[in-house]
Amino acid sequence: MASDPTIKQLKYLCAIAEKQHFGKAAKSCFVTQSTLSVGIQELEQSLGLPLVERGRKSALLTAAGENVVKRASEILAQVRALKEEAASATEPLSSRIRLGAIPTIAPYLLPDTLALIRKHHPRLQLLIREDLSANLVSLLNQGQLDLILLALPYPVEAAYTHELFSDPFVLAHPVGHALEKRNVIKPRDLRGHDILLLEQGHCLRSHILDSCNLTNSQISLTFEATSLHTIVPMVANGVGITLLPKMAVDKGILKGVSGVATKAFSAAGVQRGIGLVWRKASPRVNDYLKLAEYFAR
Amino acid sequence: MASDPTIKQLKYLCAIAEKQHFGKAAKSCFVTQSTLSVGIQELEQSLGLPLVERGRKSALLTAAGENVVKRASEILAQVRALKEEAASATEPLSSRIRLGAIPTIAPYLLPDTLALIRKHHPRLQLLIREDLSANLVSLLNQGQLDLILLALPYPVEAAYTHELFSDPFVLAHPVGHALEKRNVIKPRDLRGHDILLLEQGHCLRSHILDSCNLTNSQISLTFEATSLHTIVPMVANGVGITLLPKMAVDKGILKGVSGVATKAFSAAGVQRGIGLVWRKASPRVNDYLKLAEYFAR
DNA sequence: ACGTTTTAATCGGTTTTTTCGATGGCATCG
DNA sequence: CGATGCCATCGAAAAAACCGATTAAAACGT
Structure with missing residues (x-):
């Protein structure tokens, strides 16, 4: 031939x-x-x-x-x-990065950070997928995503986890709630109260339970919501209390909502980690580390 | 780099x-x-x-x-x-051949032959340019044309001439002309008659003069036409006589014209040659020879 | 926990290809 | 008729491509 x-x-x-x-x-x-x-x-x-x-x-x-x-x-x-x-x-942070993020991080961390990144690296095409941790990890390992933003700890199989910062949980309760008068709040003070959490599958749920040493059975009322935004008005209506990521509160999840107060925990450890995860073999570690700097601030 | x-x-x-x-x-x-x-x-x-x-x-x-x-x-x-x-x-006679032809050949030889070629080689793209011999030779040697159809003899510089056939001249005269009665006509019989020819530059003019041993000065009336089609009615009107390529007569240049008769010369040599010319270095000689077969019939 | 398997990188050596300078052939030009 | 210009060809040397074998590392199986 x-x-x-x-x-x-x-x-x-x-x-x-x-x-x-x-x-x-x-x-x-x-x-x-x-x-x-x-x-x-x-x-x-x-x-x-x-x-x-x-x-x-x-x-x-x-x-x-x-x-x-x-x-x-x-x-x-x-x-x-x-x-x-x-x-x-070859110019760093150009071309495409497919980023996954979980629903309890994406709306609070991404908008500002992505705007910043976009400003500094207009040639970078960031594709965002919002999904549960398990799905994201699976997509990452299949090569459908390049980078995912998770709450830690989380088992990521063969992938590499780069921790960014920790995100404390804050108590959110109706105004006038019994816990409001306490100066100091510890996880064990939550026992016996109705705690509203996201449904199974959201890692936020297990992170809250773990960091407070609670089990499913210790939560008297398991009213399960699909998003933090649906939990907040329920707290305002006195249905129960909840724990919110500080990140969400900082970004104004309570804005425009009356009747909800927040309180930080005095104990350390009531928190989740925030981290980036990528495949170990990934050739763009430099890019990911550079992105991490934007997320970490 | x-x-x-x-x-x-x-x-x-x-x-x-x-x-x-x-x-x-x-x-x-x-x-x-x-x-x-x-x-x-x-x-x-x-x-x-x-x-x-x-x-x-x-x-x-x-x-x-x-x-x-x-x-x-x-x-x-x-x-x-x-x-x-x-x-x-690589299939023979495909792709493009740029063919030049002179005005005293093209209208009589090309229509039928090109139709035949087109039928047998539909993939062959034949581009035709009609021009005077000198221009065609120049374009051929510049590489703007691949092949030209000339009346011979003609000086073609470094090119190669492939003679196809000879094309006799026939006398065309008004009905009732003095020459009509003669059984045998030779070139010298033309002397003293008004001979209508194409203008300078057309090789047909010099071919007629040469083959009849005439000089410009021997032509009593030098009424110069730009095309054979304009000469024919002038002959019909008794303005003079002319010599026509047999090829043109065969293809019906006199059709629909009354008052013009034709007569073959008895002497040999009153004719022009018809030939294809291409650059010696041309790599498609095979194609040209194959084309020559169509033109020669 | 420990071989086994899988997979890509690497090494050494051989073959093939590429490249160059020099030469040759050919036609043109003076 | 020699000089010149141009492309093809030749022979040698350099570069490369390619292969088979081996290595390294991780995944898998037991």
Whole structure:
């Protein structure tokens, strides 16, 4: 079977088309005339037809040769484009990063941070997927995502976890609630109260339970919500109390809601970690670390 | 400077994209795994960025890698297209031939012959240019034309002349003309008669003069026309006599014209030759010879 | 916990290809 | 008729491509 033409050969041919002269074409390609000559011959052989009409005065192209040149120059242009794109992609934090984030982080951390990142790295295309931790980890390990933003601790299999900062939980209770008068609040003070949590599958639920040493059975009323935004009005209505990520409170989840007060825990450890996770083999660790700086502030 | 990626390398990369596995990709490229491995590495080096994420389970593409693959597959498709076009062009009498012809041949020889050629070689693209011999020869030697159809003899510089057949001149005279009664007509019988010829520059003029041993001064009335079609009615109106290529008469130049009679010369040599001319260096002599067969019949 | 397997990178050596300088052939020009 | 210009060809040297074997590292199985 006839082998493929070489990019070099196509270049030679285009040079001939331009210069109409073997020697000059060779010079413009920085090779000797003999090299270019055999290059053209090989190309003609591999295509099975004469491309250049060797005259004494000048080297003209065959009709077929001109067609080939037309296609060849397109190919060369595309190759150039490929190289240029690749070159621009070597610029850090460019091209595409597919980022996953869980629902109890994304709405509070991403808007500001992404705006900042976008400002500094306009060439970076960040695709966001919001999903539960388990799904994100699975997608990451399948290669469908490049980077995920999780609450820690979380088992991420073979992936690498880069912790960013810790996010304390704060108590959110109806105004006038029995806990309001206490100066100091510890996890054990929660026992016996109706605690509203997200439904199973949200890692926030287990992080809260774990960090407060509670079990499912110790929660007297397990009213399960699908989002923090649905829990807040329930607290306002006196249905129960809840723990909110400080991150969410800082970003104004209580804004416009009356009848809910917050209180920080005096004990340490009532918190979750926030971290980035990527595949160990990932070649863009530098990019991820740079992104981490934006998330960490 | 970074060297160009190789077509082979692009193939390797696309194979990886498809198989997501070095070994399998290598097999599909009919090379060993090591060959493909270094090929990919070279490509990555020349582009200056990682394209493949070598996992233990599978070889995934980087974001940049996917972009490159997209472009690469386009390039490969174009290369394939180039090869296919070239292959189809090896079929004889395909692609393009730029044919020049003089005004005293083209209208009489081309219509029928081109129809025949078109029928047998539908893939052949014949571009026709009608011009005076001198211009055609110049265009041929400049490479603007591939083949020209001339009346012979004609000096064609370095080109090669392939004679097809001879085209006798016939006398065309008004009905009732003095020459009508003669059984035998020789060139010298023309002397003293008003002979209508094409203007200077048309080779037909000099061919007639030469073949009849006439000089410009021997023509009593030098009424110069720009085309044979304008001469014929002038003959019909008794303005003079003329010599017409038999070819033109055969193809009906006198059809619908009354009052003009024709007579063959009894002497040999009152004729012009018809021939194809191409550059000696032309690589498509086979095609031209094949075309010559159509013109010669 | 420990071999086994899988997978890609690496190494060493051979073959192939590429490239160059020099030479040759051919046609044109002075 | 020699000089010149141009492309093809040749021979040698350099570069590369390629292969098979081996290594390294991780995943898998027992």
